[in-house]
Amino acid sequence: MNLIVQLVILGIIFIISSKLLRGKQQLNLNEPPLIPYKYPIIGHTFDYYRDTEKFIKKCSEEYGEIFSLYVFGKVITFVGKELYPEVFKSHKDFDFDIAFKEKFPLERFMNRPDKFFAPLPKIIFTFLSQSLSSYAERVQKTLIEAIDELIGDGKVIQNPLNTFQLIIARPIAACLVGEEFSDDKELVNTVAYATSDLVPYLSFPPFLSFIHPLLHKEFLVLYFQFYNPFKVHRDVIKRKVSPIVERRLHSMKTNKSYVPPVDILQKLIELLSQDYTIDIDVLTDYVIVAIFAAVHTTSTFLLNSLHQYANYPQFQKELLEEQERLLKSKNGKTYYTTEDIDKLVYLDSFFKETLRLSTSIVYFEHMTLNSHFTFSNGYQVPKDRFVYIRVQEIHRDEELQGQNPKEFNPFRHLGKSLAAHVEKNFIAFSFGKHACPGRYFAANEIKSALHYLILNYNIKHLDDKKVYPKIKGPFRFASDEGLVLERKGNNV
């Protein structure tokens, strides 16, 4: 009740303020075509959400590279393959962060000021992605332990995302929070599920935006106060890491020859501590944000890869042979180096092809910052306009992807860049300044897991049906369909 009253009050304030704002002088811009719609207020909302793929395709065919739709009470401009780099590269004119926080106000959920976690991407990139060799052994060891424990002699895995989140969480816990946590069941559980509890927030259709564009965000913040899925996970992380952090700070202060452990927790301690003291709540929130970015994405794309492996048995022989060749070259070594994993070019191409076809249909919302922005084709968008990228179109374009771009061809990328490399025709890890800083780590972890799974298990579906990600509006999510993993006789 309290929530409804607050929402109504907020709604009234926003309607009045928007009426006042409308009085401001409008710029006379050469805007992209706004596609005509039948119903006022509703605009294109239902057509867009009912079947985004079909609707966006129809609009692109009729209107070309750039057009606008009226969705959930706001005009959104959609750009395709020619213009999208201008959005990513014009940092002074477009902001990804502001637009993303409209649908997912992370800092406000945590009662932190804007841009509070801004240093995190650089830490992840420098001390995780660029320091892969320090983590290769830890990743493989913890992955193997998790797979042996959770899949063991083979299993029919229903709702497989749950299992793969638990598997992926173990190396991530070991690299982010510290090696000693990789077999701490309570912490690994929190690492595994902290993000998936939040995913519904990300895909919640913004119905309140029909009243005012900002109302959805305010609703999410209020709702989060009543149902805060982080609270329990946050308590676990704080309780677990506090004694470790205290111990490390003490050693840093008292032992000049102290060699700190290699993990992201240590880098965060160095960044956030002053005079060997630290605000443990701030540190905990940083760890949560890192987990939030890392686990659901990595587990989703590992699972998507396994579904594709089962979908296309005709490609399994070549993939398996490559894994066997690497295994043979191991020659008594317990673990592979990062360079060994990079030699798996068939597996990398297969993973890249999975990413190419299973990313969302439309994504990477940006907000226009200055009075307006002029695209190279002359079209202009005003300040505060949301601009979305038609990712699927880019990932399925013949000119950019080669022949039969809609077909799954796992070896399409052989001889080209590796999956973690961001380029104009491949933006699964985003593009430009906000490209995923964890991508090299993620690709290494996924390929290490696939290598072990392909060698040790026959992987198939419960029946002959092909399984693809499920679609909700413009987003793709991992399928819930079961996977069968039968242990081969040759334990390696």
Ligand code: HEM
């Ligand atoms: C297959 C796995 C992954 C995929 C597909 C992926 C994809 C992305 C994408 C598309 C973005 C851009 C922002 C967005 O649209 O949400 C992003 C940002 C980010 N990712 Fe990843 N990611 C993956 C794994 C990871 C891992 C393992 C980590 C950390 C260990 C990580 C850390 C981050 C961070 C910190 C950002 C924010 C960057 C910024 O705001 O500048 N990601 N990721």
